[in-house]
Amino acid sequence: MLYLIVIMMGGLVGLLLKGKISNLFLFKFKKAWIIVLAFATQLTVKIMESNGLMDAAKYSLLIQGIVYSLLFLGFWFNRKQLGILVIGAGSFLNAVVIMANGGKMPVSFEALKKADILHTMEAMAAGLDGKHSMLDSHTNLKFLADIISLPEYLGYLMPVVSIGDLVIALGVFLLAAGLIIGNNTPERFGQNKNGGFINEKVD
16 A cells, blocks of 8 residues: 555646656666566465475575576666666665574564554564564664554554665655656657657667
8 A cells, every 4th residue: 555655746746747648658678578577486486385385484585695696687778767766776685684693584573563463573583574574673774674553544464664665665756756747768858848858869
């Protein structure tokens, strides 16, 4: 819900700044297959884990290393987009704390309690969750972990987040607004006084 809301807000801001929905069709995400592959890897692991074909918890560090390497590679090819840069920065913050804690994102007990989702704690405490672990005295970089509980209207499906998640949300907002405005395309950027695009190319 958080990302959906920021997409809508970004799109609205773009329209208020005299952008056009049609500008969305000018955007071309370079090497999009790399990002798709990253999410496909996560989905495959989740499916295999749910069917008892893989113990993802044992390979968290390797799996997250592969996924984030693919994500950063995809972001690199699209680094001229401001929104992508900010999304990449947020993802980097998440990657740092995850890799520093064995490939799992630490989650605060207090945040889980505040969000009223303590039922998810058992798997984490037992080390059975392939992506998350309980934050404790041995956790590294605690301030980058999932320690922020969101209000109910923002936290649907994502009730507890990290600083990195919030930075990613900002990047999604900027990307959505930029796409509508039309100055966030790889081919050209900016607008002239008549509202059209200037012809300066972006490599």
